[in-house]
Structure formats: structure tokens, C-alpha cells
Amino acid sequence: MYDEIPNIIKLRSSVRRYKPTPVSMDKILTVLDAARLAPSWENDQPVRYVVVNDPEILQEISAVETVTSVNSWIKSAPCVIVGISDSHKSGVKEGLPYHLVDFGASMENLMLAAVSLGLGTCWIGLFNEERVKSILSIPKDLRVISLTPLGYPDYHKTLDADESYSKKVSRRVELNAFAFFNKWENPV
16 A cells, blocks of 8 residues: 555646546545544544535536636536634744645645546645635634646546556756755755
């Protein structure tokens, strides 16, 4: 089982075209459970999600007034998951609000679980937070951190783990500029 995780990481990509096929409740609950199991500051668990699969609400969430024209492709997704964080349920260390770190860990779990189920996601950070809160009745003291569509990718060719990794690596910083052993001046 653990040998599957590196391939799932290699396969994760930002999907921007989806088939209209609905995502089963079983798969939605699986990705949410993976997100729920992520670590957080003192296990305070500040992250919450709202799953949107009602067609009328999806239309509002995917409107240009909500996600801007840059992300208008989100309309093709049969489901959107809205990620929320409560900054009061996490610590701050030297000015760093850890609820954002907690959210990142949770969202990554969600995205990797989606890949393992043959689903696609895409981290969206450009949206009108107040409009999203209004549409979904999210309390004012919470922050909407990210949206992600959830659905079956609609691409002509699906890459295998090695092809995906090769494509991804070409756009990433080199490993020896990314990680170091013992001291900054000792690249891996």
C-alpha cells in the first residue's frame, strides 16, 4: 500500500476540464475523510469543507462574479468543494498563522485521495470570498481559503505516473536547489 503513495503524488495535477458524470457520495466522503485526518496545530482541527453538488448552487459558485473569468472553466465540474478555516482554532508562531498550514495539509490529503479514486481537482485561490460566504451561508468569522472542483478529468489521454512525473519535473525547481543536508550550503 505505501508503495502506491509516490505514484499518487506523481499523478496529482491541476485538472481544468471535467466530464459531467456525478461523483458518488461514497467517493466524496472518502476524500473528505482523508482531509479530516490531516495533522493540525495541537490537533485543534480548524479546517471545514462545504461540498457543493446542487446544480443551482454550482451555477452561483461558478459564476464569473464568484470565481472570475480566469476560473470560468470550473463550470464543467459536477462538484465543487469549498475549503474553510477558523483562524481562532489554531496557533500563531512568530506571526505565522498556523490555520493556513493546517489547511494546506488537509487540502493536500483531499487532493491525493481524489487522485487515488480516479478524480481530478484544482486548487483555486482566486475568488470572491464574501460572495462565496453569502452563497453558502458561511459564518463571517471564518475564512474561505480555497475552492476545488471535484470530478472525472475530461482529457483525451491520461498520463501514467512516470509520464506525469516527467512532465511535472520539467516545471519544478531542481531538487538540489530545493533541499539541503544539515546546512543550507549542502544541497542534496
